[in-house]
Amino acid sequence: xxxxxxxxxxxxxxxxxxxxxxxxxxxxxxxxxxxxxxxxxxxxxxxxxxxxxxxxxxxxxxxxxxxxxxxxxxxxxxxxxxxxxxxxxxxxxxxxxxxxxxxxxxxxxxxxxxxxxxxxxxxxxxxxxxxxxxxxxxxxxxxxxxxxxxxxxxxxxxxxxxxxxxxxxxxxxxxxxxxxxxxxxxxxxxxxxxxxxxxxxxx
Amino acid sequence: xxxxxxxxxxxxxxxxxxxxxxxxxxxxxxxxxxxxxxxxxxxxxxxxxxxxxxxxxxxxxxxxxxxxxxxxxxxxxxxxxxxxxxxxxxxxxxxxxxxxxxxxxxxxxxxxxxxxxxxxxxxxxxxxxxxxxxxxxxxxxxxxxxxxxxxxxxxxxxxxxxxxxxxxxxxxxxxxxxxxxxxxxxxx
Numbered sequence: 544x545x546x547x548x549x550x551x552x553x554x555x556x557x558x559x560x561x562x563x564x565x566x567x568x569x570x571x572x573x574x575x576x577x578x579x580x581x582x583x584x585x586x587x588x589x590x591x592x593x594x595x596x597x598x599x600x601x602x603x604x605x606x607x608x609x610x611x612x613x614x615x616x617x618x619x620x621x622x623x624x625x626x627x628x629x630x631x632x633x634x635x636x637x638x639x640x641x642x643x644x645x646x647x648x649x650x651x652x653x654x655x656x657x658x659x660x661x662x663x664x665x666x667x668x669x670x671x672x673x674x675x676x677x678x679x680x681x682x683x684x685x686x687x688x689x690x691x692x693x694x695x696x697x698x699x700x701x702x703x704x705x706x707x708x709x710x711x712x713x714x715x716x717x718x719x720x721x722x723x724x725x726x727x728x729x730x731x732x733x734x735x736x737x738x739x740x741x742x743x744x745x746x
Numbered sequence: 747x748x749x750x751x752x753x754x755x756x757x758x759x760x761x762x763x764x765x766x767x768x769x770x771x772x773x774x775x776x777x778x779x780x781x782x783x784x785x786x787x788x789x790x791x792x793x794x795x796x797x798x799x800x801x802x803x804x805x806x807x808x809x810x811x812x813x814x815x816x817x818x819x820x821x822x823x824x825x826x827x828x829x830x831x832x833x834x835x836x837x838x839x840x841x842x843x844x845x846x847x848x849x850x851x852x853x854x855x856x857x858x859x860x861x862x863x864x865x866x867x868x869x870x871x872x873x874x875x876x877x878x879x880x881x882x883x884x885x886x887x888x889x890x891x892x893x894x895x896x897x898x899x900x901x902x903x904x905x906x907x908x909x910x911x912x913x914x915x916x917x918x919x920x921x922x923x924x925x926x927x928x929x930x931x932x933x934x
Contacts, residue, residue, distance in 0.1 A: 582915060583914070583915060583916055583917065584915070584917065592829070654828065654829065654832065655828070655829060656828075657828035658826065658827060658828035658831075660827075660828070679821065680828070681828040681829065681831060681832040682832055682835060685832050
């Protein structure tokens with residue numbers, strides 16, 4: 544498989560970025576939601592946020608590399624036969640996910656660095672504070688962080704549902720493309736992925 | 747006319763016999779509202795409220811007539827750690843979104859001599875109003891170098907977090923918080 548994308552297929556770099564970051568994004572959301580409910584004496588009370596912040600920084604670095612890669616590459620066109628409104632909606636959803644990720648990580652950074660403290664990434668390196676000391680910075684950034692995180696999860700759910708629709712209802716190659724199987728030029732899947740009989744005729 | 751003059755003179759006398767009103771010098775930040783609470787029972791953690799205002803009445807010859815009113819912007823809490831401040835402002839602790847202001851209104855002052863006394867009043871914090879007693883000590887007072895007249899006091903009190911609706915478990919050694927209050931007032 545090629546590293547770079549083509550007009551009709553994702554290269555392995557884009558595919559690895561997608562499947563490495565997807566579980567991390569969802570995992571960070573779950574960790575963030577869970578860690579806020581821990582009691583003061585819970586062993587995870589300090590560790591939870593430490594891990595959340597460190598992985599958040601690593602995810603931000605990965606996102607910036609991914610976006611750079613994306614802009615240096617062609618983006619595969621939608622599978623042939625996709626209605627125009629779906630292509631446009633998908634473009635907005637993808638852009639929205641990237642923007643939300645950037646905004647969520649920026650706001651998270653602004654919570655933890657509001658008093659000038661740096662964020663330590665597993666004691667490997669630390670990210671210093673830059674914008675700090677705004678009035679109630681940690682509260683405002685925290686509010687934004689939470690609202691945008693829930694918004695992102697809504698968009699992620701929509702994204703996953705759309706992929707499922709392409710796979711199980713439209714039965715096209717959209718989801719398989721992100722798994723490294725480009726499908727046929729007409730947007731249909733490779734023969735081995737074709738259903739043995741059509742649903743409408745089997746009824 | 748003569749009667750009026752006597753009346754005016756008498757009312758002037760009456761006014762000076764009353765306790766003078768002082769404005770707490772938050773402008774020059776010669777007043778501090780600080781708290782401290784034990785961390786795990788191993789050390790003291792300090793924080794303060796930066797925005798507040800208030801006035802007090804004080805007459806050295808009639809200290810029992812002293813009184814004070816203070817309004818605190820709870821949002822201005824600072825414990826030198828943004829993540830902790832965020833938690834303390836949240837619903838687990840001060841819930842500032844719902845209860846942005848804390849107030850203290852004194853109801854009585856009992857002088858104990860030597861500039862010391864017990865100040866009783868109603869503290870409203872997190873929507874709960876309860877009487878508390880502050881141990882007060884007069885630090886000093888007199889003319890300042892810029893034409894004003896000042897009086898200063900220090901005081902402390904202690905109350906249980908639970909009494910004001912805060913039941914987040916910080917451990918058995920951290921059930922109560924101490925308040926350390928310092929005010930300097932400028933006579934109006």
